[in-house]
Amino acid sequence: MDALSPDKMERFHKLSDDFEPHLHDPLVSTKQLSISIALDYANADPTLATKASMLAVAHPMNRIMKSDGNCGWRAVAFGYFETLFALRDPTRLQHELIRIKSLSLLLGQVGQPEQLYGVFVDATADIFERTFAAIQNGERNEAFLVNAFNEEYNSNAVLTYFRLLTSAWMKLNPHSYHNFLSLPLEQYCATHIETAQTEIDEVGLQALVDVVIEGSGFGLEVLRLDRGEDDVLTPDQLSPSRPSGITISLLCRPGHHDLLYPADQTIHITPVVNYQYAMSSNYSQWDQNALSLDLDSHLMSIPNLTADSVFGAGSPMFSMASVSPAAASPFRVSSAQEMMYQSPTQSHPPIPPIPLSFSMPTRPSVALPLMIALPSRSSDGLQIRLNPLVMKPNLSHSLLLSTPFKK
């Protein structure tokens, strides 16, 4: 093989030097359907594909962070402010502002001069003020916060404050962290926490939760979408004490973090179209007389038709017994399906107050109902059923791939 000529080499060097990936991606995206994550992995390793489709059911919506080396930090900071806004409690917001500002005392304790960090505290307080104003003005959704976090300076200044707090907290509580580090704590803080554009790792994330999130009473859980042994997505609770039950969910893929939204949070949306369901308690009958509609290619070309399915380990069959009451009711629609009818680019509906009695969506170990929804296009209402055979895991990927709403 010929070696590259110096000219070519130089050109490649230049290309690599100038390469800026995802230049126009926003720092924080609007809410998006998690089904697109499932589709991204549909052809990937089976473990990943299975986990990704589970994810799309339990957490139908997500928010993508730009991969600029700050994504984990930004996801936590945005999730924190978004949760505060969703509560719409000015007193609590005020209380949090005071708490977050007073945390700057930690920076003094580790010898940071006020004039170096003051501007970052101010930038963070500014986001609090905007959140306060948004609550007062009755803003319907968190678009203002997305905008604020897409202003690079303010956004990065808040992250810098959180980085400095994390670093100071670790230095003041070394016993909690130093055993998990492969290098001296001081050096770890200087190279992995304080330095701009260094991605957060597990130790740093735990410390960030401990110093910033824990005191707010919010929980923070991490769902890891990786090729780990177990084929279920088990959330890691980073804040075991969750007094108010409100949880920020992070999706962690190797080297990247995004935000996730569980089904419960978006369930109070008024449906924009009528749905008709076909749910049967008698699958065996279907087996015997497979419907001609089953996975018919014409059927699959109907826009907006989708199927959500999750495969519980060891329980491949779905029975009525596993259908949750919420999903069985014709007026309660799983939000994955509801959102199917809304454009991902559309500004999403207002976040309802997060229910205080927060229940995690159905665990993957419990079989979820298979539901097919179709907007009613004619008065007689088309009913569609899926043969249970298609729910075999090995068919799930082709099912997802053949769905017509795929980009």
Added chain:
Amino acid sequence: MASSVAQKRLFHEYKNLSTNPPEGITAGPVSEDDMFYWEALIEGPGGTPFEGGVFAAELKFPKDYPLSPPTMKFVGGGVWHPNVYPNGTVCISILHPPGDDPNHYEHASERWSPIQSVEKILISVMSMLAEPNDESPANVEAAKMWRERRAEYEQKVRDEVRKGLGL
């Protein structure tokens, strides 16, 4: 907002540097109308071939300082050093955020973070003059000379220093 924050921060740093300057270093904005353009004077560290020299450099700050680092360039030439480009631009890890390393070299050394300061940069540059890092040279010729023909390197530096002083 960004630039007013940067201005405020730079003014603080200027005030601190002028009331309590580190030994051998003077720095400040060229004109008070523009806080984003500074000039610095660094004395050559004692016990090195740079001793006796005074090196002028310009510092240019980005609008989002301190989130991004400034750039630094020796003006008037005369700094023959492995980590200084022939045009005078200083290449030192503290001036680069991670992922922005012109030499694609993973330093364990200190990178830019918003709690660094002009003072820390200038002190780092001063110690860089005393102890070059030849693993990622900006001036390959100088690095080779420093590594292989140290005496010649030191003589060349001394000559440049004298020339710079007009001797």
